[in-house]
Amino acid sequence: MTKITGIIAEFNPFHKGHEYLLNQIDGPKIVAMSGNWMQRGEPAIFDKWTRAEMALSCGADLVVELPVTVSVQAADFFASGAVDILKNLGITDLAFGSESAIDYNEIADIYETKETEMESFIKALPEQLSYPEKTQMMWQHFTGIKFDGNTPNHVLALAYAKAAAGKNINLQAIKRVGKFHSTKLTEGFASATALRQSLFSLTERKNLLTEQTHQSVSQKPAILDLSAIKNHVPSVILETYASPKTNWAAYFPLLQYKIRLDDHLENIFQVNQELSVRLKNAVKSAKNFDELVELVYTKRYTKARVRRLLTYILLNIPKEFNLPKEIHILGFSKAGQEILAQNRGKIISKIGQKPWDELTQKADEIYQLGNVDFKEQNFGRKPIIKREK
Amino acid sequence: MTKITGIIAEFNPFHKGHEYLLNQIDGPKIVAMSGNWMQRGEPAIFDKWTRAEMALSCGADLVVELPVTVSVQAADFFASGAVDILKNLGITDLAFGSESAIDYNEIADIYETKETEMESFIKALPEQLSYPEKTQMMWQHFTGIKFDGNTPNHVLALAYAKAAAGKNINLQAIKRVGKFHSTKLTEGFASATALRQSLFSLTERKNLLTEQTHQSVSQKPAILDLSAIKNHVPSVILETYASPKTNWAAYFPLLQYKIRLDDHLENIFQVNQELSVRLKNAVKSAKNFDELVELVYTKRYTKARVRRLLTYILLNIPKEFNLPKEIHILGFSKAGQEILAQNRGKIISKIGQKPWDELTQKADEIYQLGNVDFKEQNFGRKPIIKREK
Known part of the structure; x- marks a missing residue:
């Protein structure tokens, strides 16, 4: 069986750490990428x-x-x-970055064997613990893995x-060399968070991060000086960083x-009556998104969870939904x-009336x-075809 | 029976024409004033x-x-x-401005006698006529009244x-002397429309009237030079014109x-399937409120009607609703x-939990x-009590 590696990513935005990860992998690489809304409950900086396109330019095949x-x-x-x-697309391997050097295949084997026990263990933990806390306790209990609280990729891994x-998938953790999660642009390679912050502060801090601006990002023509970030971004995609962007400030109103x-x-996914009441009160005084999160989060409802809620x-996600059966393609190379x-038959390459x-x-x-310069995102859009050199 | 005069108004904003009207009326004056949303389908410039407060300062009693x-x-x-x-508050008279000098009591008598005929006449008119057109035809047919197309107060009268x-109410049309509906600030007395336009252009044209600004009105501190409008506004309320204001631009996003x-x-009041489809399409390209209205209106769905829709x-008004039984008081003088x-028993003077x-x-x-400087509009607010001189 030919090796096909899957990668799960947000690329928000794509940076040298992502490029490094892709470069470590042999053979065709399929990326399952988040669309326009991110795991931590926020809009993607770029659509x-x-x-x-950034991913295809830097080594992704599909x-x-x-x-x-x-x-x-x-x-x-x-x-x-x-x-x-x-898995549906036939991957044999799954690659991901991690701060830890453990063999995740062993972890998967333990989970496969003891799934019922492990899930019961989580259910028996006290209600007031957050779900991430419960999960970490479970791993510690069954595998002896320790957490130092600063290993986000390890948690995801x-x-x-x-x-x-x-599922018969080989897990390939790629330990990052060098400093790929720098919060500063002055050393190592900046994290996606640092890059997002930098991109907004470079040109549009006033427009976007001031309290309650209600202002669309594109008001000021983007005279973006990209030199400050050029060491942190693969050079082939540096120009793409001038694309229209957004953040929560644009959606807060x-x-x-x-x-x-x-x-x-309370009809919204994961919102209950208690949260509904707290939100209705908090919205009266919160002046921006972060203030709203601050007012609503508790030990049990973590900030990440509140952001997702x-x-x-905002997106009106109902309590009940089905996942789509087909797979939507954003772009591919020749190998892709x-x-x-x-x-064939599993994929949808252009969204039309159906x-x-x-x-x-x-x-x-x-x-x-969130930005008047964003284009139509679905209807009639064709996948990006990577031009081969 | 003591004479008590009712006046129906928006005061959006209050100007010298309104002051003139109030000054023509003897005895106590009750104003039934629109709240924060106007008859032509727009937010009030001031809350x-x-x-x-403007009305109480210039002669209204309740x-x-x-x-x-x-x-x-x-x-x-x-x-x-x-x-x-x-009528519920006991008015004996209803006063209103009009461009016409006819006796509206006669008109009311004709309508009282021939109501059924007149309403049937309207129903029998062709569907493609707008409702205002049908109404004018009815009046012409039954009373011989002519319309020259530029008599908005007459139509309302x-x-x-x-x-x-x-209803045993004496109708008192007050013919305006002088030019009270000037569209310019350089002659006569400016209309409310001219005043609104002027107020926004004075300080905030860029913030508010630029396409798609998404910007809250209060971003720029209001350094409002009121001298341009001072001839058009009763001097006792001129300062009130520096209050927080808004317009459709703030709500368009x-x-x-x-x-x-x-x-x-289509579950919204007066929206049908056809309009719903037209709106869903139009919103994809309209860059501001006026563009949206332009894209949706037809001969039958007039612009005023589209603005109301x-x-x-925006306000999520359902197809079915009941009018409130109680009357909400905004302010009163000693006579009020x-x-x-x-x-007693009909009124509500402070909105609380109920x-x-x-x-x-x-x-x-x-x-x-629509403006971060607007205060809570209902909960716990007490009526304004006019200080008597």
């Missing part, structure tokens, strides 16, 4: 087409889209939704191990409106095209409101 | 409390609020909703005559979001207080989003 109901989820569901899509357990207007927030509210040829996934398409319509 | 389901309606329903409230017919998000626009959508004493009118209160919450 999904821009980010897919980029497929995670529906919004997979991409905006806590680690476990995010991982299992993404792994299912990749464990979720991948769980999701891949029993819409979120305020939605929370005030909707008398049945607020995303569900061969993989597609093996998967929708692919209504919730994702609605979420993309709302995403589009 | 209802500011406008009530200001009561029209619920949003009365204030944002075509002439007939607007008039009948307002007249019902005023006829609606008042219809609404007051058979919310409207875009609502139209894109809501898959059942868009207001219903005596009228209130005669009307709502007055849920749709109006929701509409006010949304109105508040």
